[in-house]
Amino acid sequence: MTEALTAAADVPEYVEGGDGPLLAILTPAENPVANVVMCAGGWHGGSVNANRMVVQFARRVAAAGRTVVRFDWHGAGESPGHIRFFRLDDPGSGDVLGAAKLLPDAGLPTALVGICIGTRAALAAAPSLPTLDRIALVSFPLPTARAKTKRAERIGAATALREGIRPSAIRGWFQPATRRVYVKFLRLKWQALTRRLKPTGAAAPNEEARRRATASAHDLETLVAQIAELVDRGIDVLFLFGDQDASYEQFLAAQDGPLGELLERGAANITVEVVPGDLTGYSSLVSQTAFIERVTGWLERPVSA
Protein backbone atom coordinates (compact mmCIF):
# COMPACT_ATOMS: atom_id res chain seq x y z
CA MET A 1 0.00 0.00 0.00
CA THR A 2 1.34 3.45 -0.90
CA GLU A 3 1.74 5.65 2.13
CA ALA A 4 -0.86 8.40 2.35
CA LEU A 5 0.44 11.60 0.82
CA THR A 6 -0.73 15.07 1.48
CA ALA A 7 -0.14 18.11 -0.67
CA ALA A 8 -1.01 20.40 2.25
CA ALA A 9 2.46 21.89 2.54
CA ASP A 10 3.47 21.89 -1.13
CA VAL A 11 4.02 25.29 -2.74
CA PRO A 12 4.29 25.44 -6.54
CA GLU A 13 6.28 28.37 -7.84
CA TYR A 14 7.47 29.43 -11.27
CA VAL A 15 11.15 30.38 -10.94
CA GLU A 16 13.82 31.53 -13.36
CA GLY A 17 16.02 28.67 -14.55
CA GLY A 18 19.03 28.64 -16.84
CA ASP A 19 17.07 29.05 -20.08
CA GLY A 20 13.79 30.53 -18.86
CA PRO A 21 11.08 29.95 -16.28
CA LEU A 22 10.53 26.56 -14.64
CA LEU A 23 7.84 25.11 -12.47
CA ALA A 24 9.36 24.22 -9.10
CA ILE A 25 7.53 22.78 -6.11
CA LEU A 26 8.69 23.40 -2.59
CA THR A 27 7.82 20.91 0.15
CA PRO A 28 8.82 22.68 3.36
CA ALA A 29 9.72 20.77 6.52
CA GLU A 30 8.07 22.01 9.70
CA ASN A 31 11.34 22.65 11.57
CA PRO A 32 13.92 22.21 8.85
CA VAL A 33 17.41 21.00 9.69
CA ALA A 34 18.58 20.81 6.08
CA ASN A 35 17.56 21.27 2.44
CA VAL A 36 17.37 18.93 -0.53
CA VAL A 37 17.37 19.94 -4.20
CA MET A 38 15.93 17.10 -6.24
CA CYS A 39 17.30 16.88 -9.79
CA ALA A 40 15.28 14.03 -11.23
CA GLY A 41 15.75 12.35 -14.58
CA GLY A 42 14.30 14.14 -17.54
CA TRP A 43 12.05 11.60 -19.14
CA HIS A 44 9.12 11.75 -16.77
CA GLY A 45 8.99 15.41 -15.94
CA GLY A 46 11.41 16.01 -13.11
CA SER A 47 8.98 17.07 -10.43
CA VAL A 48 6.72 14.01 -10.56
CA ASN A 49 8.19 10.95 -12.34
CA ALA A 50 6.62 7.49 -12.73
CA ASN A 51 4.13 6.70 -9.97
CA ARG A 52 4.93 10.23 -8.72
CA MET A 53 8.00 8.77 -7.12
CA VAL A 54 9.60 12.19 -6.72
CA VAL A 55 6.48 13.52 -4.99
CA GLN A 56 6.54 10.59 -2.55
CA PHE A 57 10.25 11.12 -1.95
CA ALA A 58 9.87 14.87 -1.33
CA ARG A 59 7.00 14.48 1.11
CA ARG A 60 8.74 11.71 3.01
CA VAL A 61 12.03 13.63 3.26
CA ALA A 62 10.18 16.80 4.35
CA ALA A 63 8.37 14.84 7.05
CA ALA A 64 11.83 13.87 8.37
CA GLY A 65 12.92 17.52 8.65
CA ARG A 66 14.42 18.45 5.29
CA THR A 67 12.85 21.04 3.01
CA VAL A 68 12.77 19.77 -0.56
CA VAL A 69 12.55 21.59 -3.85
CA ARG A 70 11.84 19.64 -7.03
CA PHE A 71 11.30 21.04 -10.51
CA ASP A 72 10.51 20.36 -14.15
CA TRP A 73 13.46 20.90 -16.48
CA HIS A 74 13.32 23.62 -19.12
CA GLY A 75 11.16 22.26 -21.96
CA ALA A 76 9.77 19.33 -19.94
CA GLY A 77 6.83 18.71 -17.62
CA GLU A 78 5.07 21.99 -16.85
CA SER A 79 8.02 24.23 -17.67
CA PRO A 80 8.03 26.28 -20.88
CA GLY A 81 10.69 25.72 -23.51
CA HIS A 82 11.30 23.29 -26.30
CA ILE A 83 13.85 20.52 -26.33
CA ARG A 84 14.18 17.60 -28.66
CA PHE A 85 16.44 15.45 -26.49
CA PHE A 86 18.03 15.63 -23.09
CA ARG A 87 21.79 15.77 -23.51
CA LEU A 88 24.18 14.45 -20.92
CA ASP A 89 26.76 16.94 -22.11
CA ASP A 90 24.45 19.93 -21.65
CA PRO A 91 22.98 19.23 -18.24
CA GLY A 92 21.13 22.42 -17.29
CA SER A 93 22.79 23.41 -14.04
CA GLY A 94 21.06 26.80 -14.32
CA ASP A 95 17.75 25.05 -13.69
CA VAL A 96 19.16 23.46 -10.51
CA LEU A 97 20.43 26.78 -9.19
CA GLY A 98 17.18 28.53 -10.13
CA ALA A 99 15.15 25.97 -8.19
CA ALA A 100 17.56 26.15 -5.22
CA LYS A 101 16.80 29.87 -4.88
CA LEU A 102 13.30 28.89 -3.78
CA LEU A 103 14.64 27.33 -0.56
CA PRO A 104 13.60 29.62 2.30
CA ASP A 105 16.48 28.72 4.63
CA ALA A 106 19.34 28.90 2.16
CA GLY A 107 21.92 28.84 4.96
CA LEU A 108 21.03 25.29 6.00
CA PRO A 109 23.15 22.36 4.85
CA THR A 110 21.96 21.35 1.41
CA ALA A 111 21.95 17.99 -0.36
CA LEU A 112 21.71 17.53 -4.10
CA VAL A 113 19.97 14.37 -5.28
CA GLY A 114 20.33 13.61 -8.97
CA ILE A 115 18.93 10.82 -11.08
CA CYS A 116 20.40 9.94 -14.47
CA ILE A 117 20.79 13.21 -16.40
CA GLY A 118 19.97 15.02 -13.16
CA THR A 119 23.27 13.76 -11.71
CA ARG A 120 25.20 15.63 -14.39
CA ALA A 121 23.23 18.79 -13.68
CA ALA A 122 23.72 18.36 -9.94
CA LEU A 123 27.47 17.92 -10.40
CA ALA A 124 27.68 20.99 -12.62
CA ALA A 125 25.70 23.05 -10.09
CA ALA A 126 27.54 21.77 -6.99
CA PRO A 127 30.44 24.28 -6.99
CA SER A 128 27.90 27.14 -6.91
CA LEU A 129 26.16 25.86 -3.76
CA PRO A 130 28.30 26.93 -0.79
CA THR A 131 26.10 25.08 1.74
CA LEU A 132 26.31 21.75 -0.08
CA ASP A 133 27.18 18.93 2.32
CA ARG A 134 26.21 15.84 0.33
CA ILE A 135 25.32 14.73 -3.16
CA ALA A 136 23.53 11.56 -4.26
CA LEU A 137 24.27 10.40 -7.80
CA VAL A 138 21.59 7.87 -8.71
CA SER A 139 22.11 5.87 -11.89
CA PHE A 140 25.01 8.16 -12.76
CA PRO A 141 25.73 7.89 -16.51
CA LEU A 142 29.38 7.80 -17.51
CA PRO A 143 30.74 8.36 -21.01
CA THR A 144 30.98 5.21 -23.07
CA ALA A 145 33.53 4.56 -25.76
CA ARG A 146 30.90 3.21 -28.11
CA ALA A 147 28.58 6.20 -28.35
CA LYS A 148 26.72 6.05 -31.67
CA THR A 149 27.38 9.68 -32.47
CA LYS A 150 31.15 9.13 -32.37
CA ARG A 151 30.83 6.80 -35.33
CA ALA A 152 29.91 9.72 -37.56
CA GLU A 153 33.33 11.18 -36.86
CA ARG A 154 35.16 7.90 -37.48
CA ILE A 155 33.82 6.60 -40.77
CA GLY A 156 34.36 8.18 -44.16
CA ALA A 157 31.66 9.42 -46.55
CA ALA A 158 32.15 6.44 -48.91
CA THR A 159 31.62 3.93 -46.09
CA ALA A 160 28.61 5.85 -44.84
CA LEU A 161 27.10 5.85 -48.33
CA ARG A 162 27.80 2.13 -48.79
CA GLU A 163 26.20 1.27 -45.45
CA GLY A 164 23.34 3.65 -46.04
CA ILE A 165 22.03 1.90 -49.15
CA ARG A 166 21.71 -1.53 -47.51
CA PRO A 167 18.07 -2.70 -47.32
CA SER A 168 18.21 -2.90 -43.53
CA ALA A 169 19.42 0.70 -43.37
CA ILE A 170 16.67 1.87 -45.74
CA ARG A 171 14.06 0.07 -43.62
CA GLY A 172 15.39 2.04 -40.63
CA TRP A 173 14.05 5.28 -42.15
CA PHE A 174 10.54 3.99 -41.47
CA GLN A 175 11.20 3.48 -37.75
CA PRO A 176 11.03 6.73 -35.77
CA ALA A 177 13.79 5.84 -33.26
CA THR A 178 16.21 4.65 -35.96
CA ARG A 179 15.32 7.61 -38.15
CA ARG A 180 16.30 9.96 -35.33
CA VAL A 181 19.72 8.27 -35.04
CA TYR A 182 20.18 8.59 -38.82
CA VAL A 183 19.28 12.28 -38.76
CA LYS A 184 21.68 12.87 -35.90
CA PHE A 185 24.37 10.95 -37.78
CA LEU A 186 23.80 12.98 -40.95
CA ARG A 187 23.86 16.22 -38.99
CA LEU A 188 27.21 15.29 -37.44
CA LYS A 189 28.55 14.20 -40.80
CA TRP A 190 27.46 17.51 -42.34
CA GLN A 191 29.10 19.44 -39.50
CA ALA A 192 32.33 17.47 -39.98
CA LEU A 193 32.22 18.18 -43.72
CA THR A 194 31.57 21.89 -43.16
CA ARG A 195 34.47 22.07 -40.74
CA ARG A 196 36.75 20.46 -43.30
CA LEU A 197 35.64 22.81 -46.08
CA LYS A 198 36.05 25.90 -43.92
CA PRO A 199 39.07 25.12 -41.77
CA THR A 200 39.80 28.74 -40.96
CA GLY A 201 36.26 29.77 -40.16
CA ALA A 202 36.10 30.34 -36.39
CA ALA A 203 32.91 29.32 -34.65
CA ALA A 204 30.73 32.04 -33.16
CA PRO A 205 31.82 32.85 -29.59
CA ASN A 206 28.69 31.24 -28.04
CA GLU A 207 29.07 28.11 -30.12
CA GLU A 208 32.74 27.90 -29.28
CA ALA A 209 32.04 28.20 -25.54
CA ARG A 210 29.33 25.59 -25.82
CA ARG A 211 31.60 23.26 -27.77
CA ARG A 212 34.33 23.57 -25.16
CA ALA A 213 31.88 22.98 -22.31
CA THR A 214 30.42 20.01 -24.17
CA ALA A 215 33.80 18.44 -24.75
CA SER A 216 34.86 18.82 -21.13
CA ALA A 217 31.58 17.73 -19.57
CA HIS A 218 31.51 14.57 -21.62
CA ASP A 219 34.97 13.51 -20.58
CA LEU A 220 35.34 10.79 -17.89
CA GLU A 221 38.40 12.43 -16.37
CA THR A 222 36.53 15.72 -16.04
CA LEU A 223 33.57 14.05 -14.36
CA VAL A 224 35.85 12.25 -11.93
CA ALA A 225 37.70 15.51 -11.25
CA GLN A 226 34.37 17.23 -10.48
CA ILE A 227 33.54 14.52 -7.93
CA ALA A 228 37.07 14.58 -6.50
CA GLU A 229 36.74 18.31 -5.94
CA LEU A 230 33.59 17.68 -3.90
CA VAL A 231 35.25 14.91 -1.89
CA ASP A 232 38.15 17.26 -1.18
CA ARG A 233 35.62 19.79 0.14
CA GLY A 234 34.46 17.09 2.60
CA ILE A 235 31.16 16.55 0.80
CA ASP A 236 29.62 13.09 1.12
CA VAL A 237 28.86 11.33 -2.14
CA LEU A 238 26.42 8.48 -2.68
CA PHE A 239 26.54 6.43 -5.86
CA LEU A 240 23.33 4.43 -6.10
CA PHE A 241 22.63 2.05 -8.98
CA GLY A 242 20.09 -0.55 -9.91
CA ASP A 243 21.71 -3.78 -10.98
CA GLN A 244 19.77 -3.52 -14.27
CA ASP A 245 21.00 0.00 -15.05
CA ALA A 246 23.19 0.33 -18.12
CA SER A 247 25.00 3.02 -16.15
CA TYR A 248 26.03 0.45 -13.53
CA GLU A 249 28.01 -1.46 -16.16
CA GLN A 250 29.62 1.83 -17.20
CA PHE A 251 30.44 2.55 -13.56
CA LEU A 252 32.07 -0.85 -13.10
CA ALA A 253 34.05 -0.50 -16.32
CA ALA A 254 35.21 3.01 -15.40
CA GLN A 255 36.72 1.78 -12.12
CA ASP A 256 39.79 0.58 -13.99
CA GLY A 257 40.82 4.21 -14.42
CA PRO A 258 40.73 7.38 -12.33
CA LEU A 259 37.30 6.60 -10.91
CA GLY A 260 38.72 3.53 -9.13
CA GLU A 261 41.49 5.65 -7.64
CA LEU A 262 38.97 8.22 -6.44
CA LEU A 263 36.76 5.56 -4.82
CA GLU A 264 39.81 4.32 -2.92
CA ARG A 265 41.08 7.74 -1.94
CA GLY A 266 37.68 9.09 -0.95
CA ALA A 267 36.41 5.98 0.83
CA ALA A 268 35.58 7.97 3.96
CA ASN A 269 33.13 10.18 2.06
CA ILE A 270 31.96 7.96 -0.79
CA THR A 271 29.26 5.33 -0.46
CA VAL A 272 28.43 2.96 -3.30
CA GLU A 273 25.15 1.05 -3.10
CA VAL A 274 23.51 -1.27 -5.59
CA VAL A 275 19.88 -2.37 -5.38
CA PRO A 276 17.96 -4.85 -7.49
CA GLY A 277 16.11 -3.34 -10.45
CA ASP A 278 16.25 -0.34 -12.71
CA LEU A 279 16.89 3.11 -11.24
CA THR A 280 16.90 4.90 -14.61
CA GLY A 281 13.42 4.19 -15.94
CA TYR A 282 11.95 2.99 -12.60
CA SER A 283 10.05 0.30 -14.43
CA SER A 284 8.90 -1.43 -11.24
CA LEU A 285 7.37 -0.30 -7.97
CA VAL A 286 10.12 -2.22 -6.17
CA SER A 287 12.85 -0.12 -7.78
CA GLN A 288 10.99 3.09 -6.83
CA THR A 289 10.75 1.96 -3.20
CA ALA A 290 14.44 1.03 -3.25
CA PHE A 291 15.35 4.53 -4.45
CA ILE A 292 13.20 6.24 -1.81
CA GLU A 293 14.40 4.07 1.07
CA ARG A 294 18.10 4.07 0.20
CA VAL A 295 18.36 7.81 -0.43
CA THR A 296 16.17 8.71 2.55
CA GLY A 297 18.27 6.44 4.76
CA TRP A 298 21.52 7.97 3.47
CA LEU A 299 20.20 11.51 4.10
CA GLU A 300 19.43 10.48 7.69
CA ARG A 301 23.02 9.44 8.36
CA PRO A 302 25.33 12.05 9.86
CA VAL A 303 27.80 13.50 7.39
CA SER A 304 31.35 12.15 7.52
CA ALA A 305 33.80 14.08 9.64
Place this chain on the structure above:
Amino acid sequence: METIDRRLASGWSTSGNGAHGGTMLTHESGISSVAGFLDTKRGRLFTVRHRPAGEPKRAVVVCSPILAEAIRSQRRELVLGWELSAAGATVARFHYLGAGNSDGTPEAMTFDGLVADATAVAHAVQEETGLPTVDFVGTRLGALVAAAAAAHFPGGSLVLWEPPTDLGRYYNEVFRARMIGLLKRGERSAGGKDLMEAFARDGVIDVIGNPLPYSLYETTIGLDVGDLLVAAGPRPMHAIQMSVKPDIRPGLTTLIERCAKAGIPVEATSVHYDEAWWFGASGYTFVEVESGALEAIPATVAILAGETP
Protein backbone atom coordinates in the same frame (compact mmCIF):
# COMPACT_ATOMS: atom_id res chain seq x y z
CA MET B 1 8.02 27.06 -40.29
CA GLU B 2 7.41 27.14 -36.58
CA THR B 3 5.78 23.98 -35.31
CA ILE B 4 2.90 24.20 -32.88
CA ASP B 5 4.91 22.89 -29.94
CA ARG B 6 7.49 25.65 -30.44
CA ARG B 7 5.06 28.47 -31.19
CA LEU B 8 4.37 29.30 -27.57
CA ALA B 9 7.29 27.47 -25.93
CA SER B 10 9.38 30.59 -25.41
CA GLY B 11 8.52 34.17 -24.47
CA TRP B 12 7.36 33.38 -20.93
CA SER B 13 8.24 35.25 -17.77
CA THR B 14 7.39 34.74 -14.12
CA SER B 15 4.88 37.24 -12.82
CA GLY B 16 4.15 36.52 -9.17
CA ASN B 17 0.79 35.28 -8.02
CA GLY B 18 -2.31 35.15 -10.18
CA ALA B 19 -5.84 36.04 -9.22
CA HIS B 20 -7.47 33.14 -7.29
CA GLY B 21 -4.01 32.23 -5.90
CA GLY B 22 -1.24 30.17 -7.40
CA THR B 23 1.99 31.05 -9.10
CA MET B 24 1.81 32.74 -12.48
CA LEU B 25 3.64 32.81 -15.78
CA THR B 26 2.86 35.36 -18.47
CA HIS B 27 3.60 34.98 -22.14
CA GLU B 28 4.55 37.93 -24.34
CA SER B 29 1.31 37.33 -26.28
CA GLY B 30 -0.69 38.10 -23.13
CA ILE B 31 -1.79 34.57 -22.24
CA SER B 32 -0.85 33.27 -18.80
CA SER B 33 -0.55 30.05 -16.82
CA VAL B 34 -1.32 29.73 -13.12
CA ALA B 35 -0.26 26.65 -11.13
CA GLY B 36 -1.77 25.98 -7.73
CA PHE B 37 -4.08 23.78 -5.71
CA LEU B 38 -7.85 23.55 -5.65
CA ASP B 39 -9.25 22.57 -2.26
CA THR B 40 -12.10 20.09 -2.56
CA LYS B 41 -14.01 18.06 0.02
CA ARG B 42 -11.99 15.01 -0.94
CA GLY B 43 -8.54 16.65 -0.93
CA ARG B 44 -6.27 19.15 -2.69
CA LEU B 45 -6.14 18.92 -6.48
CA PHE B 46 -3.10 20.25 -8.32
CA THR B 47 -4.30 22.43 -11.17
CA VAL B 48 -2.79 24.53 -13.94
CA ARG B 49 -5.08 27.12 -15.46
CA HIS B 50 -4.24 28.69 -18.80
CA ARG B 51 -5.86 32.08 -19.30
CA PRO B 52 -6.39 34.14 -22.45
CA ALA B 53 -5.10 37.67 -22.96
CA GLY B 54 -8.61 39.16 -22.82
CA GLU B 55 -11.97 38.06 -21.49
CA PRO B 56 -12.44 34.28 -21.81
CA LYS B 57 -14.79 33.14 -24.55
CA ARG B 58 -14.85 29.50 -23.44
CA ALA B 59 -14.08 27.45 -20.35
CA VAL B 60 -12.36 24.13 -21.02
CA VAL B 61 -11.46 21.29 -18.65
CA VAL B 62 -8.82 18.80 -19.78
CA CYS B 63 -9.13 15.31 -18.30
CA SER B 64 -5.84 13.43 -18.48
CA PRO B 65 -5.43 9.72 -18.85
CA ILE B 66 -4.00 7.73 -15.92
CA LEU B 67 -0.61 6.39 -14.84
CA ALA B 68 1.94 5.94 -17.66
CA GLU B 69 -0.55 7.27 -20.20
CA ALA B 70 -0.76 10.54 -18.26
CA ILE B 71 3.00 10.94 -18.56
CA ARG B 72 2.85 10.32 -22.30
CA SER B 73 0.03 12.83 -22.68
CA GLN B 74 1.23 15.55 -20.31
CA ARG B 75 3.30 17.72 -22.63
CA ARG B 76 0.71 17.49 -25.40
CA GLU B 77 -1.96 18.67 -22.98
CA LEU B 78 0.24 21.57 -21.84
CA VAL B 79 0.64 22.71 -25.45
CA LEU B 80 -3.13 22.28 -25.92
CA GLY B 81 -3.65 24.55 -22.89
CA TRP B 82 -1.36 27.21 -24.37
CA GLU B 83 -3.03 27.01 -27.79
CA LEU B 84 -6.59 27.08 -26.48
CA SER B 85 -5.82 30.05 -24.24
CA ALA B 86 -4.25 31.81 -27.25
CA ALA B 87 -7.58 31.18 -29.00
CA GLY B 88 -9.49 32.87 -26.15
CA ALA B 89 -10.31 30.04 -23.73
CA THR B 90 -9.62 29.60 -20.04
CA VAL B 91 -8.34 26.05 -19.72
CA ALA B 92 -8.04 24.03 -16.52
CA ARG B 93 -5.75 21.00 -16.34
CA PHE B 94 -5.39 18.99 -13.16
CA HIS B 95 -3.96 15.89 -11.48
CA TYR B 96 -6.53 13.42 -10.14
CA LEU B 97 -6.48 12.66 -6.42
CA GLY B 98 -3.94 9.88 -5.96
CA ALA B 99 -1.87 11.08 -8.93
CA GLY B 100 0.83 13.64 -9.65
CA ASN B 101 1.05 16.51 -7.18
CA SER B 102 -2.45 16.07 -5.76
CA ASP B 103 -3.45 14.53 -2.42
CA GLY B 104 -4.48 10.92 -2.00
CA THR B 105 -3.24 7.47 -2.89
CA PRO B 106 -3.68 5.59 -6.16
CA GLU B 107 -5.21 2.64 -4.28
CA ALA B 108 -8.25 4.78 -3.48
CA MET B 109 -8.93 5.74 -7.11
CA THR B 110 -12.38 4.94 -8.51
CA PHE B 111 -14.12 6.07 -11.67
CA ASP B 112 -16.61 8.12 -9.65
CA GLY B 113 -13.69 9.72 -7.83
CA LEU B 114 -12.05 10.77 -11.09
CA VAL B 115 -15.36 12.20 -12.31
CA ALA B 116 -15.80 14.07 -9.00
CA ASP B 117 -12.34 15.60 -9.45
CA ALA B 118 -13.14 16.74 -13.01
CA THR B 119 -16.50 18.09 -11.87
CA ALA B 120 -14.89 20.08 -9.02
CA VAL B 121 -12.40 21.61 -11.45
CA ALA B 122 -15.19 22.42 -13.92
CA HIS B 123 -17.21 24.20 -11.21
CA ALA B 124 -14.11 26.21 -10.26
CA VAL B 125 -13.36 27.25 -13.85
CA GLN B 126 -16.99 28.10 -14.45
CA GLU B 127 -17.01 30.26 -11.33
CA GLU B 128 -13.79 31.95 -12.41
CA THR B 129 -14.95 32.73 -15.95
CA GLY B 130 -18.65 33.29 -15.27
CA LEU B 131 -19.42 31.45 -18.51
CA PRO B 132 -22.61 29.38 -18.76
CA THR B 133 -21.05 26.32 -20.40
CA VAL B 134 -17.92 24.22 -19.94
CA ASP B 135 -16.18 22.20 -22.67
CA PHE B 136 -14.34 19.00 -21.87
CA VAL B 137 -11.35 17.40 -23.57
CA GLY B 138 -10.32 13.94 -22.37
CA THR B 139 -7.63 11.49 -23.39
CA ARG B 140 -7.93 7.67 -23.19
CA LEU B 141 -9.62 6.79 -19.88
CA GLY B 142 -9.79 10.54 -19.27
CA ALA B 143 -12.13 10.75 -22.28
CA LEU B 144 -14.65 8.65 -20.35
CA VAL B 145 -14.13 10.83 -17.26
CA ALA B 146 -14.75 13.88 -19.45
CA ALA B 147 -17.94 12.35 -20.87
CA ALA B 148 -19.28 11.50 -17.40
CA ALA B 149 -18.37 14.92 -15.99
CA ALA B 150 -19.84 16.71 -19.02
CA ALA B 151 -23.25 15.19 -18.16
CA HIS B 152 -23.33 17.66 -15.23
CA PHE B 153 -22.62 20.64 -17.51
CA PRO B 154 -25.08 20.84 -20.38
CA GLY B 155 -24.33 22.71 -23.56
CA GLY B 156 -20.55 22.54 -23.84
CA SER B 157 -18.54 20.57 -26.37
CA LEU B 158 -16.87 17.23 -25.72
CA VAL B 159 -13.63 16.24 -27.47
CA LEU B 160 -12.34 12.71 -26.94
CA TRP B 161 -8.70 11.96 -27.72
CA GLU B 162 -8.13 8.29 -28.54
CA PRO B 163 -11.00 7.09 -26.34
CA PRO B 164 -11.18 3.40 -25.43
CA THR B 165 -14.34 1.97 -26.95
CA ASP B 166 -14.21 -1.35 -25.11
CA LEU B 167 -12.83 -1.41 -21.56
CA GLY B 168 -12.08 -5.15 -21.75
CA ARG B 169 -9.75 -4.53 -24.68
CA TYR B 170 -8.30 -1.48 -22.97
CA TYR B 171 -7.31 -3.47 -19.89
CA ASN B 172 -6.02 -6.36 -22.01
CA GLU B 173 -3.64 -3.84 -23.56
CA VAL B 174 -2.58 -2.71 -20.08
CA PHE B 175 -2.00 -6.29 -18.91
CA ARG B 176 -0.06 -7.04 -22.08
CA ALA B 177 2.17 -4.02 -21.42
CA ARG B 178 2.71 -5.34 -17.90
CA MET B 179 3.71 -8.75 -19.23
CA ILE B 180 6.15 -7.19 -21.71
CA GLY B 181 7.66 -5.16 -18.86
CA LEU B 182 8.10 -8.31 -16.77
CA LEU B 183 9.63 -10.24 -19.65
CA LYS B 184 12.05 -7.39 -20.24
CA ARG B 185 13.13 -7.71 -16.61
CA GLY B 186 13.41 -11.48 -16.97
CA GLU B 187 10.53 -12.12 -14.58
CA ARG B 188 7.54 -14.38 -14.94
CA SER B 189 4.04 -13.57 -13.91
CA ALA B 190 0.82 -15.33 -13.22
CA GLY B 191 -1.77 -14.75 -15.90
CA GLY B 192 -5.52 -15.13 -16.29
CA LYS B 193 -7.45 -16.14 -13.19
CA ASP B 194 -4.39 -16.20 -10.90
CA LEU B 195 -3.42 -12.69 -11.91
CA MET B 196 -6.93 -11.37 -11.31
CA GLU B 197 -7.12 -13.04 -7.89
CA ALA B 198 -3.80 -11.50 -6.89
CA PHE B 199 -4.95 -8.14 -8.29
CA ALA B 200 -8.15 -8.22 -6.21
CA ARG B 201 -6.30 -9.44 -3.10
CA ASP B 202 -3.40 -6.94 -3.26
CA GLY B 203 -5.52 -4.00 -4.45
CA VAL B 204 -2.92 -2.95 -6.99
CA ILE B 205 -0.70 -4.40 -9.70
CA ASP B 206 2.57 -3.03 -10.96
CA VAL B 207 2.33 -2.10 -14.64
CA ILE B 208 5.89 -1.12 -15.62
CA GLY B 209 6.34 0.95 -12.48
CA ASN B 210 2.77 2.24 -12.36
CA PRO B 211 0.36 1.07 -9.66
CA LEU B 212 -2.91 0.16 -11.36
CA PRO B 213 -5.54 0.21 -8.60
CA TYR B 214 -8.06 -2.61 -8.43
CA SER B 215 -10.69 -0.09 -7.27
CA LEU B 216 -10.30 1.76 -10.56
CA TYR B 217 -10.31 -1.42 -12.61
CA GLU B 218 -13.40 -2.68 -10.78
CA THR B 219 -15.31 0.55 -11.33
CA THR B 220 -14.43 0.94 -15.02
CA ILE B 221 -14.32 -2.56 -16.49
CA GLY B 222 -18.12 -2.71 -16.70
CA LEU B 223 -18.55 0.76 -18.21
CA ASP B 224 -20.41 0.99 -21.47
CA VAL B 225 -18.79 3.82 -23.42
CA GLY B 226 -21.87 4.27 -25.63
CA ASP B 227 -24.06 4.72 -22.54
CA LEU B 228 -21.66 7.32 -21.16
CA LEU B 229 -21.77 9.36 -24.37
CA VAL B 230 -25.53 9.10 -24.66
CA ALA B 231 -25.88 10.18 -21.01
CA ALA B 232 -23.70 13.23 -21.77
CA GLY B 233 -26.63 14.28 -23.94
CA PRO B 234 -26.81 16.05 -27.27
CA ARG B 235 -23.86 18.41 -27.57
CA PRO B 236 -21.05 18.88 -30.09
CA MET B 237 -19.00 15.71 -29.69
CA HIS B 238 -15.82 14.86 -31.54
CA ALA B 239 -13.54 11.85 -31.30
CA ILE B 240 -9.91 12.21 -32.39
CA GLN B 241 -8.27 8.90 -33.21
CA MET B 242 -4.47 8.64 -33.06
CA SER B 243 -3.50 5.97 -35.52
CA VAL B 244 -1.13 5.22 -38.36
CA LYS B 245 -4.15 4.11 -40.35
CA PRO B 246 -6.38 6.91 -41.68
CA ASP B 247 -9.61 4.90 -41.46
CA ILE B 248 -11.64 5.22 -38.31
CA ARG B 249 -11.31 1.97 -36.33
CA PRO B 250 -14.25 -0.45 -36.40
CA GLY B 251 -14.77 -0.09 -32.61
CA LEU B 252 -15.05 3.68 -32.87
CA THR B 253 -17.25 3.44 -35.97
CA THR B 254 -19.64 1.12 -34.13
CA LEU B 255 -19.71 3.49 -31.17
CA ILE B 256 -20.47 6.47 -33.41
CA GLU B 257 -23.26 4.55 -35.16
CA ARG B 258 -24.76 3.57 -31.82
CA CYS B 259 -24.69 7.17 -30.58
CA ALA B 260 -26.23 8.35 -33.87
CA LYS B 261 -29.15 5.93 -33.39
CA ALA B 262 -29.69 7.48 -29.95
CA GLY B 263 -29.75 10.95 -31.55
CA ILE B 264 -26.23 11.87 -30.39
CA PRO B 265 -24.04 12.73 -33.38
CA VAL B 266 -20.32 12.18 -32.87
CA GLU B 267 -17.82 13.42 -35.45
CA ALA B 268 -14.51 11.59 -35.84
CA THR B 269 -11.07 12.60 -37.11
CA SER B 270 -7.92 10.52 -37.39
CA VAL B 271 -4.47 11.99 -36.84
CA HIS B 272 -1.46 10.06 -38.08
CA TYR B 273 0.27 8.85 -34.95
CA ASP B 274 0.83 5.65 -33.04
CA GLU B 275 1.33 6.28 -29.35
CA ALA B 276 3.15 3.73 -27.20
CA TRP B 277 0.98 4.66 -24.23
CA TRP B 278 2.59 2.41 -21.62
CA PHE B 279 6.24 2.61 -22.57
CA GLY B 280 7.24 6.10 -21.54
CA ALA B 281 10.37 4.91 -19.82
CA SER B 282 11.73 3.19 -22.89
CA GLY B 283 12.57 6.18 -25.06
CA TYR B 284 13.05 9.89 -25.36
CA THR B 285 10.04 10.58 -27.52
CA PHE B 286 7.68 12.24 -25.12
CA VAL B 287 10.13 15.00 -24.34
CA GLU B 288 9.10 16.55 -27.60
CA VAL B 289 5.52 16.57 -28.72
CA GLU B 290 5.52 14.15 -31.62
CA SER B 291 4.55 15.71 -34.90
CA GLY B 292 1.66 13.39 -35.72
CA ALA B 293 0.02 13.85 -32.36
CA LEU B 294 0.39 17.60 -32.73
CA GLU B 295 -2.39 17.55 -35.32
CA ALA B 296 -4.77 16.72 -32.49
CA ILE B 297 -4.10 20.14 -30.97
CA PRO B 298 -5.15 22.47 -33.83
CA ALA B 299 -7.98 20.05 -34.61
CA THR B 300 -9.26 20.46 -31.04
CA VAL B 301 -8.80 24.25 -31.13
CA ALA B 302 -10.80 24.35 -34.39
CA ILE B 303 -13.54 22.09 -33.00
CA LEU B 304 -13.96 24.24 -29.92
CA ALA B 305 -13.99 27.38 -32.04
CA GLY B 306 -16.88 25.88 -33.96
CA GLU B 307 -14.88 25.22 -37.10
CA THR B 308 -14.51 22.01 -39.04
CA PRO B 309 -10.96 20.70 -38.45
